[in-house]
Amino acid sequence: MSDQSEPREPVVHGTLMAGFAQACVNLNIVAGRRATALLADIDMGRWFPLAKWMEIEQMVGESYANVEPIRLKLGIEMMTLWYHHGPGKALIHRGADFLHFQTGSHGIASVIRGPREVVGSFDLEEFDSARGHAVIRSSTPFDKTIERGVLIGGVMAPGDLYYVDVTNDGDLNRLVVEFH
Amino acid sequence: MTLDEILQGRDPDRLSELSREDLHRLFWMYKGLVKRVERDTAYWQATNDNLRTAYERLDEQERELARAYQTIRQDLEIAQQVQHALLPKDHPEMLARFEFSVYHKQMTEVGGDYYDFYRLRDGSHAIGVFDISGHGVSAALIMAYLKAQLVQTMEQVSRPRDIVEYLNNATVGFLREVRRYATVNFVAFGERTFRYVCGGGYGVLVRGGEVHTFNKGDPFIGLRRRAYSEYELPFETGDVLALYTDGMVEAQDSAGADYSTRRLHELVRANAELPANQILQRCLDDYGQFRRVDADDITLIVLRRRAA
Incomplete structure (x- = not known):
């Protein structure tokens, strides 16, 4: 696959898949042989069809009657792993940095590729450090609760903030971040 | 602060x-x-x-x-x-000529040991003892299949060797396909003798205090198309014949020793003067004291020719 041209089918990078799968295993959403198989299937150097990601999302959805708190926790866990056991610590030093990082070219845009109408965008619309307020406009195909968890986990990970919350009342694609 | x-x-x-x-x-x-x-x-x-x-x-x-x-x-x-x-139940014609006793026990509800009594086309009586590989339902299905094939075989031929060869040729394709085989011990009785074909089965004749063990070197049913050998031994009033499968002689005691054909044959020999049912009971009592646990289906038939 060329880095210059977008693939015709949407794909997600193995590092993102591996983080998601490992979070599922850490939270015991999958266990035993299914967990081993899930992790074994993922090569962090490869790109995977977006459908594979959606399969895991669907599996999570089917496993719980009340899945929203689980999805939120999954997103937080993914970013905790990324920061403490992945490259995160070298890339960001303050919680607020994560918002710029994730909406920049090395954030979500670097781990999902494909037709624009499918992969969407993830943009920082507002950022006010003094007020501890930011707004992100997301049209990615990822589950919005997991995405909220990713933002909470990523902003909290460096440990310099006391309060972090992300809401999207009324507009699922408008993620309002409050951080102090 | x-x-x-x-x-x-x-x-x-x-x-x-x-x-x-x-x-x-x-x-x-x-x-x-x-x-x-x-x-x-x-x-x-x-x-x-x-x-x-x-x-x-x-x-x-x-x-x-x-x-x-x-x-x-x-x-x-x-x-x-x-x-x-x-399995055979009433055998008035056999009982008129032979005194016999049968012990037949499957490991599970159904099993792979099969025995039967037959009247051949030439009028003579015969016994077949088979041990189908494996246990349980699959072995039981093969047993029913073999019985059906034997019924057809009996309509075609009557010599023990011909019967076993015919049966083997008729079933080898299917048995190889389902990866099963069966030991065979087929005995046809004449007036003062019996003829037998034995492929992996077990048999012992006690006559005049001497033990004659069956030659069991012929192939099992279902392995390949082969000619079978037929042997003849005298069988007169007072002689005792025991036919059995490996379940009893391969059972082990708590030390891991086999019950063994030698032990069983000696027991039959030592009790050969008793009625057939008592010989069989002595064998079962001894086996019961010896073995730690049953490990296979068991068939034991003890037979004595009645006085003419």
Whole structure:
């Protein structure tokens, strides 16, 4: 696959898949042989069809009657792993940095590729450090609760903030971040 | 006094000493903790709900398993009745000529040991003892198949060697396909002798205090197309013949020793003057004391020619 041209089918990078799968295993959403198989299937150097990601999302959805708190926790866990056991610590030093990082070219845009109408965008619309307020406009195909968890986990990970919350009342694609 | 110092102490009254900046920090720390607790509580509640649902599913699956097990048990009981019906029951013609006693025990509800009594086309009586490889339902199905094939074979030929060869040729293709085979011990009785074909089966004749062991070197049924050998031995009034499968002689005691053909043959020899049913009972008593646990289906037939 060329880095210059977008693939015709949407794909997600193995590092993102591996983080998601490992979070599922850490939270015991999958266990035993299914967990081993899930992790074994993922090569962090490869790109995977977006459908594979959606399969895991669907599996999570089917496993719980009340899945929203689980999805939120999954997103937080993914970013905790990324920061403490992945490259995160070298890339960001303050919680607020994560918002710029994730909406920049090395954030979500670097781990999902494909037709624009499918992969969407993830943009920082507002950022006010003094007020501890930011707004992100997301049209990615990822589950919005997991995405909220990713933002909470990523902003909290460096440990310099006391309060972090992300809401999207009324507009699922408008993620309002409050951080102090 | 800083916020951290006050929080490490035990005097809440000192909060009044905090700066405005520290009070802000305290405010957001508190709100942050509350938010985390909210998220964690929701997470654990969802996990707990999921656990309850999982237990409910487990209960339901357990009930389904119990129902399935019950169905299988009922099917096996019926299969056991069918298999028993396939074994010989009344043998007035045989009883008129021979005094005999049979012990037949399957490891499970159904099994792979099969014996039968036959009247051949030339009018002579015969006994067949077969041990089908494997256990349980699959072996029982092969047993029913062999019985059906034998019935057809008997209509074609009557010499033991011809019967076994015909049976082997008719069944080898199917048995190889299903990866099964069977030992065979087929004995046809004449006026003062018997002729036998033995492929992996077991037989012993006690005559005049001497033990004559069957030559069992011919191939099993279902392995390949081969010619079989037929042997003839005298069998007169008072002589005792025992036919059996390997279940008894290969059973082990607690030290791992086999019961052995030698032990069984010696027991038959030592009790050869007793009625057939008592010889068989002596064998079973001795075996029962010896073996730790049954490891295979068991068939033992003890036979003595009656006085003319």
